[in-house]
Amino acid sequence: MLNKQLFILAHTFGEPSFYHTYRRLVKNQWRSYVELKEEQEKQLRQMITFAYNNIPYYRTLFKELKITPGNIRTIEDLQKLPILTKDVIKQNWQDFKPVNLDSLKYYTRATGGSTGTPFQYRISKQDRFLSGAILYRGWGYAGFELGDKMVILGGSSIVGGAVSNIETRVHEIVRNIKKLSSFDMGESEMQHYTKVLNTFRPKYIQGYASSIYFYAQWLEKNDLSVPKLIGVFTTAEKLFPHMRETIGRVFSCDVFDTYGLNDGGITAFECPEHSGLHIDTERSIMEVVDSQGCQMDVGKGQVIATSLHNYAMPFIRYATGDEVSITDETCNCGRGLKLLDEVIGRSVDVLVTPEGKSVHGWFFLYIFWEHCEGIKEYQVIQKSAEEILIKLIIDEKFNEGQLETIKQIIQSKSAAWDVRYDFVDEIERTEAGKYKFIVNELVGK
Numbered sequence: 001m002l003n004k005q006l007f008i009l010a011h012t013f014g015e016p017s018f019y020h021t022y023r024r025l026v027k028n029q030w031r032s033y034v035e036l037k038e039e040q041e042k043q044l045r046q047m048i049t050f051a052y053n054n055i056p057y058y059r060t061l062f063k064e065l066k067i068t069p070g071n072i073r074t075i076e077d078l079q080k081l082p083i084l085t086k087d088v089i090k091q092n093w094q095d096f097k098p099v100n101l102d103s104l105k106y107y108t109r110a111t112g113g114s115t116g117t118p119f120q121y122r123i124s125k126q127d128r129f130l131s132g133a134i135l136y137r138g139w140g141y142a143g144f145e146l147g148d149k150m151v152i153l154g155g156s157s158i159v160g161g162a163v164s165n166i167e168t169r170v171h172e173i174v175r176n177i178k179k180l181s182s183f184d185m186g187e188s189e190m191q192h193y194t195k196v197l198n199t200f201r202p203k204y205i206q207g208y209a210s211s212i213y214f215y216a217q218w219l220e221k222n223d224l225s226v227p228k229l230i231g232v233f234t235t236a237e238k239l240f241p242h243m244r245e246t247i248g249r250v251f252s253c254d255v256f257d258t259y260g261l262n263d264g265g266i267t268a269f270e271c272p273e274h275s276g277l278h279i280d281t282e283r284s285i286m287e288v289v290d291s292q293g294c295q296m297d298v299g300k301g302q303v304i305a306t307s308l309h310n311y312a313m314p315f316i317r318y319a320t321g322d323e324v325s326i327t328d329e330t331c332n333c334g335r336g337l338k339l340l341d342e343v344i345g346r347s348v349d350v351l352v353t354p355e356g357k358s359v360h361g362w363f364f365l366y367i368f369w370e371h372c373e374g375i376k377e378y379q380v381i382q383k384s385a386e387e388i389l390i391k392l393i394i395d396e397k398f399n400e401g402q403l404e405t406i407k408q409i410i411q412s413k414s415a416a417w418d419v420r421y422d423f424v425d426e427i428e429r430t431e432a433g434k435y436k437f438i439v440n441e442l443v444g445k
Helices: 004-012 019-026 033-054 056-065 074-078 086-091 126-138 165-175 185-199 210-219 243-251 362-370 404-411
Strands: 106-111 119-124 149-153 175-183 204-208 231-235 255-262 266-270 276-280 284-288 298-309 318-327 339-343 350-352 358-359 373-383 387-394 418-423 438-440
Touching: 004 019, 004 126, 004 165, 004 266, 019 126, 033 056, 033 298, 086 119, 106 126, 106 362, 119 126, 126 175, 126 266, 126 387, 149 185, 149 210, 165 175, 165 284, 185 210, 210 243, 210 358, 231 243, 243 255, 255 276, 255 318, 255 438, 266 284, 276 404, 318 373, 350 438, 358 362, 362 373, 362 404
Parallel strands: 149 175, 149 204, 204 231, 231 255, 373 438, 387 418
Antiparallel strands: 106 119, 255 266, 266 276, 276 339, 284 298, 298 318, 318 339, 350 358, 373 387
8 A cells, every 4th residue: 555655646746637637547448439539539629729829830731731620620530631750740840849838848758669760759748647647557457556566677768768876766666666678688687687576576567578578588498487477568569479478478477468659649558358459549549541541440550640638749640650450349348449459560679799698679779869860760780799780871960970979889788799880872671661770680590
């Protein structure tokens, strides 16, 4: 009980309405989709009006299309608007700033999405806390209660950015969590992680699917055990059946896949029925569209996001770059939310140092979020155990001084890595038209 009270107090200190919002969200999961859609569309109309009145880009767009906010009243009406891409936002950056931005409380974040292309955005304080409340509700499908012990195995996107050791420790105490890095997974690190789990005895683990799978394999190979968990939450990447089976077997618990994009505000969570991922409705609208940009109720398509509360930077029909399969079936759990049948396009390679340490591909993604001036696209390729080749597409804003800094950060994982750069005009795409920003050519050799 004390852990729960401390957890709630910490969140309430940041946002007084947090617990009230959380309790409302918990009740919402049992409401019908028709009711939730009505609330979505009410909030959509408010966001469209705000964007038209306060965001120069959207005012210009609406005038060019000869429509007004009154023409966008339903989710179906969103198809009257073009799909928004990262390139469009970058090219019109100043026009995406609300005229009242100085009066808004917001944070600046960065993401690489599915492609790894560096992209900065703003997220309002209210929207950030709403995302936390939705996350806790989603974990609640597996039995999580506020204040339950949790180990988080991931990068800065899910364990937080660069903060002091004191701040990290306070954050861990009040939220009853332990943060472990998926960027350092050598023998000594995983031995340390095992000690942490046996001492801390968490009820749940959350982290990158590939990192938890890798750790589970290591535990099994070394015939080591950790306390039985209630559940494992995988995120950021595609969870393959063999990964789910191994993780569940090693940790003696059920495995729950999750899906989330902070820039677009989209989230979806699995329940114990494992019939798909329940798509949340309160923070955003998720469209799944075909190649022509038309909405789909069933089948494979691209994810388009419309944020409903991020007034610091509204994303309206934002192309996330992710591909999913959606179904019109309902879950036996009783929740009326629509279901993602499968998340298709979210996988990242893991690289290996000459010393045999595994380094998650997202480590490189975070480097280029921080050091991306003038870098339009990049691709990190492990050619051999010792050689890392980085392909770069640059523009006139490119700062060559970044290269040595990037090299030093990479070599902090292994001084034996030979880091080389190759400036190119084009990076080869996959058959689906995407490019992998992390490639391990050692796989299969």
